[in-house]
Amino acid sequence: MKTAAIIFGSGIFFFVPVGIIYGILTDFQEMVGFPGLLGLGVMTAMIGVYVWLQNRSTGRIPADDLDGEISDEAYEYGFFSPWSWWPIFLAAGAGTVFAGVAIGWWITPFGGLLVVIGLIGLVYEYDRGDHAH
CATH class of the missing domain: 1.10.287 (Helix Hairpins)
Known part of the structure; x- marks a missing residue:
């Protein structure tokens, strides 16, 4: 989870500058790409912060263990209707x-x-x- 937090959190350092450069190159006349890229940077930062906070509160999960087995992740995911249309x-x-x-x-x-x-x-x-x- 720590790696995922770093990857998502660093999205703001890529998408926001690219959005600003895009806005400068289009003279801020094209108002789809510029706000879209800024919003994408902010959203990746939000996901990164959320994953980082989850990592802080739960600690290491079995998926973070490089020597982990598949059975370490075995738990019940919930109840799902098998015959539901x-x-x-x-x-x-x-x-x-x-x-x-x-x-x-x-x-x-x-x-x-x-x-x-x-x-x-x-x-x-x-x-x-x-x-x-």
């Missing part, structure tokens, strides 16, 4: 929303409705029926 429905809704941005804004509300229905179905899947707890 709701994630597919949710992904179709999210795809429709993003397609609406590219094709036409009138498609976006239909995708949003699919996302809401899929999200409600996914959250309340284990509240009724055969799999209720």
